[in-house]
Amino acid sequence: MRALRLESWKSEPVLAEVALPEPGPGEVLVQVGAAGACHSDLHLMHDFEPGVLPWSPPFTLGHENAGWVHAPGPGVNGLEPGQPVAVVGAWGCGRCARCLAGLDTSDSTLATAAAVTRQLGDLTIVGIAGGSLPVSFFGLAYEASVQSTYWGNRSELVEMLDLTARGLLTPDITTFPLDEAPEVYAGLAAGDITGRAVVVPSAEYTP
DSSP, X not given: OEEEEOOSTTOOOEEEEOOXXXXXXXXXXXXXXXXXXXXXXXHHHHOOOTTOOSSOOOSOTHHHHHHHXXXXXXXXXXXXXXXXXXXXXXHTOSSEEXXXXXXXXXXXXXXXXXXXXXXXXXXXXXXXXXXXXXXXXXXXXXXXXXXXXXXXXXXXXXXXXXXXXXXXXXXXXXXXXXGGHHHHHHHHHHTXXXXXXXXXXXXXXXX
């Protein structure tokens, strides 16, 4: 069968023919229906230093976070991208207690997030666009916290799946056949992929 493989550290992925796995006792053989290409994979291919990205990630996974906030949040309809201050104002709380900086985490986005975080607030950095946030005693509201996160918990995953099933989240997805998978990762590195790129190994299920 055909497979996309990373055959060595810091190398480009290649398409190769591999033997069909034979499940042993107590094992099952799973056919992959689709797989999302992720910027994290590029770190394995190119060994980038944390926080130093040679590409400029476009509005990729952040659009899902935006939908997550938009779906349950009251009073945030009709806002354009790049208006986080307007979002805070729409919530009617002046400086908000918790700010999610997960859309692009550029310098300007992080600076805006810091500007709207209130005292004892919590600023969580989600995206990996490579922006930086200078932190000093007077740079943030008093006793505000800054943290990063890699993933949520199980209940948050269930919530996101529920919102998607109800049509409240509409991720921007483009599918590609397996033969185009190497070009997909090249597009991710070049910043040419918008939304989520999904590689579909086969158009049909084959038992």
